[in-house]
Amino acid sequence: MDKSMHTVTLDYDKCKGCVSCMKRCPTEAIRVRNGKAKVLYERCIGCGECVRRCPHQAKLPAYDKFETIKNFKYKIALPAPSLYGQFNNLDSIDRVLNGLIKIGFDEVFEVSAGAELITDATHRMIAQDNLKMPIINSACPAVVELINMCFKSLKGNLLQIKAPVDVAAQIARENAIKRGIPASDIGVFFISPCPAKVFALKTGMCFKKPIIDGVLAISEVYFKLNEVLKDLVDIKPLAKSGSQGINWGVTGGEAEGTNMDRYLAADGVENVLQVLHDMENGKLDYIDFVELNACPGGCVGGVLNIENPFVARARIRNLKSKLKNKVSSFEEVNKPLDFYRWEEQLEVKNVFALDDNRVLALHKMEEIEKILETLPMLDCGSCGAPSCRAFAEDVVNGEVDKDGCVRKEK
Amino acid sequence: MSSLHMEFDVAGNNFVSAGSASDEVKSKLKSIGIDPTIIRKVAIGMYEGEINMVIHAGGGRAIVDLYADYIDVLLKDEGPGIADIELAMQDGYSTAPEAIRDLGFGAGMGLPNMKRFTDEFNLQSEVGVGTEVRMRVYF
Numbered sequence: 121m122d123k124s125m126h127t128v129t130l131d132y133d134k135c136k137g138c139v140s141c142m143k144r145c146p147t148e149a150i151r152v153r154n155g156k157a158k159v160l161y162e163r164c165i166g167c168g169e170c171v172r173r174c175p176h177q178a179k180l181p182a183y184d185k186f187e188t189i190k191n192f193k194y195k196i197a198l199p200a201p202s203l204y205g206q207f208n209n210l211d212s213i214d215r216v217l218n219g220l221i222k223i224g225f226d227e228v229f230e231v232s233a234g235a236e237l238i239t240d241a242t243h244r245m246i247a248q249d250n251l252k253m254p255i256i257n258s259a260c261p262a263v264v265e266l267i268n269m270c271f272k273s274l275k276g277n278l279l280q281i282k283a284p285v286d287v288a289a290q291i292a293r294e295n296a297i298k299r300g301i302p303a304s305d306i307g308v309f310f311i312s313p314c315p316a317k318v319f320a321l322k323t324g325m326c327f328k329k330p331i332i333d334g335v336l337a338i339s340e341v342y343f344k345l346n347e348v349l350k351d352l353v354d355i356k357p358l359a360k361s362g363s364q365g366i367n368w369g370v371t372g373g374e375a376e377g378t379n380m381d382r383y384l385a386a387d388g389v390e391n392v393l394q395v396l397h398d399m400e401n402g403k404l405d406y407i408d409f410v411e412l413n414a415c416p417g418g419c420v421g422g423v424l425n426i427e428n429p430f431v432a433r434a435r436i437r438n439l440k441s442k443l444k445n446k447v448s449s450f451e452e453v454n455k456p457l458d459f460y461r462w463e464e465q466l467e468v469k470n471v472f473a474l475d476d477n478r479v480l481a482l483h484k485m486e487e488i489e490k491i492l493e494t495l496p497m498l499d500c501g502s503c504g505a506p507s508c509r510a511f512a513e514d515v516v517n518g519e520v521d522k523d524g525c526v527r528k529e530k
Numbered sequence: 531m532s533s534l535h536m537e538f539d540v541a542g543n544n545f546v547s548a549g550s551a552s553d554e555v556k557s558k559l560k561s562i563g564i565d566p567t568i569i570r571k572v573a574i575g576m577y578e579g580e581i582n583m584v585i586h587a588g589g590g591r592a593i594v595d596l597y598a599d600y601i602d603v604l605l606k607d608e609g610p611g612i613a614d615i616e617l618a619m620q621d622g623y624s625t626a627p628e629a630i631r632d633l634g635f636g637a638g639m640g641l642p643n644m645k646r647f648t649d650e651f652n653l654q655s656e657v658g659v660g661t662e663v664r665m666r667v668y669f
Contacts, residue, residue, distance in 0.1 A: 273566035273573075397553050400570060401577035402643070406634070473563035478669070479598045481562035482532040489534065 127166035127182050127315040130157060134178035139501035141170035141179060146389045147270065151514070152504040162471050165265035166316035167389050167414040168423040181315035181423050184334040186344065189224060192307025192333065194296060197225040198288045201232045201369030202313040202419045204439055205432030206342050207349070211442060213359040213366075215349060220311075221358075222348045223341075227296065228358055231310070232365030234288030236447045238281060239364060239377035241460035245281065246378070248457065252276045254384075254399070254407045257374050258462075259283045261320035262414035263392060268466045271396045277410075280462040282326065284368060285310050285317065287460065289331045291452050307333040311341050313369075313422030314415060326462040337424040362445035370433045371418035375411035383409040388416040474513070488512040495525055502526045534558065534596040540580050540605075542589030545633065551592045552576040555603075558596060564669055571647040572601055572667050578640040579605040579663055585630050586610065587661065600649075603665045611657035619645065619653075 137155035149163035150170060157170070157178070171179040189195045197220045204210055217228045238259075245251065256277045258264050267274050289308045296306050310321060312335045319325070321332040367373030372385035384407045386395045392412045398404050415421035417429030425432060474488075475481035491512040498508070503524045505511035514520045536558070538551035552573050559569045576592065583590035587609025595602045612618045618625075619641050626636025645651040650666035 270560065272560075273570040275566070397549070397556075400556065400573050401549055401552055402570075402574040403549070403577065470563065472560055474561050476563065478562050478564070479532065482534065482596065482598050485534055485558065485561060485596075486532050 126159070126161055127164065127168070127319045128159060128171055129180045129182060130159075131178045131180055132156060134176045136176055136178070138175070139506075140173045140175055142504075142506045143501055144169050144173045145506065146266070146393055148506050148510050150506065151519075152501070162469075163269070165262045165269065165414075166319045167262035167266075168315055169389055169414075171315070171423040181337070182318045183312065183315060183337040183340070183424060184309075184318075186336055186340050188334045189307060189309055189336075193305035194227070194301050194307065195225045196227045196229060196292045196296065196306065196308045197311060198229055198231050198234075198285055198292065198309065198332075199311045200285070200313050200338065200419060201230075201235070201366045201373075201436065202422060202425055202432060203311055203338050203341070204366065205369060205420050205436045206338060206426050207345075208435070210435065210439055212355075213361070213439070213443075214355050214357055215352065216345065217358040218352055218355045219345045219349045220341075222352065223344045225309075227292065229288050229292035230359065230361045230365065231284045231288045232361035232368060233448060233450070234284035234286070234291070235365040235368040235374070235377075236361055237287050237291075237450065237452060237455075238284050238460065239374070239447075240453055241281060241457060242279065242378055244457055245279070245460075246380075251279070254404055254410050255279050256399075257409070257411045258326075259368070259374055260316070260413045260415075260419075261325060262314075262316040262389070263412045264320075264325070264466070265316075266389075266392065266414070267396065269469050269471060271400060273400055274396060275466065277399070280326075281460050282462065283317075283320075284365075285312075285321070286327070286331060289321075290459075293331075309334045309336050311336050311338055313338050313419045313425050315424065316414070326464055326466065328463050338422075339424050339426050342426050360448045360450070362447045363440040363443045364447045366436055366440055366443065369419050369436050371413050372411060373418065375409050378409050380409045382407050383411065385411040385413075387413040387418050387421065389414045474516070484516045487516045491515055491522065494528065496527045496529075498527055500527055532598065536594040536596070538592040538594070540583050540589050540592055542584060542587070544589075545581075545584060545635070548580045548584045549577050551580055551594075555594055555596075555601075559601070562596075568667060568669055572603070575644045575648045575665050575667065576603055576605075578644045579603070579665070581635060582640045583607045583609070585626055585636060590660075598669075600666055600668045603648075603663075603667075605663040605665075606660070607662075608660040611659055611661055612653075612655040613657050615653060615655060 142150040318335040371387040375383040420432035421429035474484040495508040587607035590607030593604040622638040624638030648665040652664040655661040
């Protein structure tokens with residue numbers, strides 16, 4: 121895996137060193153050092169919350185520039201369902217798909233079509249496998265990372281199934297190769313609502329090797345599409361997916377597709393944290409399926425979108441009502457279940473333990489408590505750590521000096 | 531030998547904050563690298579205990595001592611006490627009022643689960659005085 125790959129970078133000149141991003145990071149992965157926000161990448165789950173909270177637009181979500189598609193002779197676009205929520209009065213998906221061809225792609229494969237295949241595979245997995253209940257969805261890579269790092273006791277509840285874009289990418293590539301297009305000519309590009317997917321797809325999370333050639337931002341593609349959409353004539357029927365797949369763009373969409381009545385859907389990373397705590401305490405044992413999305417409103421709330429999540433959600437609902445079919449029929453539907461399963465287990469991460477040795481870790485914790493007694497417990501962030509506790513941890517870990525508190529009465 | 535002593539107030543009739551002591555202890559256990567399945571045992575035992583104090587005793591205190599090899603949890607309240615401990619320990623036996631059951635609590639699994647998920651469990655109670663539950667989980 122490429123360790124230098126990150127979901128967010130910093131515009132050094134724009135960062136004022138305020139504490140906005142640091143205070144909202146769900147895994148306390150940000151410190152302010154020398155007046156600039158610094159991400160502790162080993163703790164970052166890629167949720168994009170810091171991008172959302174930065175008042176100075178200094179946090180830059182990672183994505184590939186549109187021009188990178190030119191590196192390939194045969195370009196395949198994989199539009200996320202949330203892309204459709206960006207356009208007002210959209211009467212059909214075909215309009216957007218034809219627009220994508222117009223701006224330079226040779227082929228489109230809807231991620232919503234991949235979503236419908238995943239829903240079908242989920243039904244089969246529930247019927248065949250002895251799954252641990254409640255099942256937690258794995259479509260949001262930030263949630264998967266959060267569980268992997270902070271809620272390890274719930275790892276076994278994760279539905280070990282690929283994400284819609286993964287399946288879309290694999291099938292689109294396979295089909296192109298079958299039609300005689302040389303494999304080296306094919307470039308597969310996801311048009312993404314969120315930077316977490318950049319990380320997941322490029323590092324090959326749950327895959328043996330990366331399956332995508334580039335992740336483009338909806339925000340960038342939107343403007344290119346907008347230029348061509350109004351003059352589009354001769355719209356060809358390209359859309360395959362039905363309303364079920366489009367519904368994955370909003371929170372609850374995946375859960376509804378499972379046909380399980382006892383489901384819970386939570387969105388927004390703080391709410392997700394609450395649900396995971398409740399699950400760990402055994403509080404949600406009467407629920408069968410838990411759908412968690414780190415962004416508010418689901419994927420429509422991703423930081424690479426243009427529209428606010430509520431407007432996008434209303435538009436997707438409207439678009440759904442115009443689609444005749446609930447699901448599309450694919451020949452790929454008959455693929456064996458193994459095609460849909462994760463190819464690799466999650467990497468074991470132990471970033472939140474104070475020490476690998478339990479006795480030493482407990483000793484460090486004692487030290488932390490001693491330091492905490494001397495601190496004002498204001499969690500003001502002025503020292504560059506998100507809370508007094510985080511500051512004390514940093515002191516014990518030798519990261520900062522114990523005199524770093526600026527609010528302590530001397 | 532290192533150890534960590536923690537005390538928490540558990541507020542009565544507050545289902546929203548119930549579980550906050552358990553969440554805090556979980557985060558400590560994660561910080562010292564305890565196995566996730568053991569963390570889950572502690573979490574469930576403590577959470578059920580907190581809920582019990584909220585429902586039946588108008589709140590109480592959780593006193594936690596964390597050592598390198600085990601954790602001790604003492605839950606102490608000055609509630610009405612338990613008249614028949616043997617009966618209270620049976621699966622599904624509950625004295626929770628209807629209104630509480632409507633909230634999804636009070637299924638009569640609290641005490642049995644606390645016993646099931648912990649390695650040592652001891653319950654002392656006196657009617658009109660209060661209840662003390664001691665639980666130990668080994669790492």
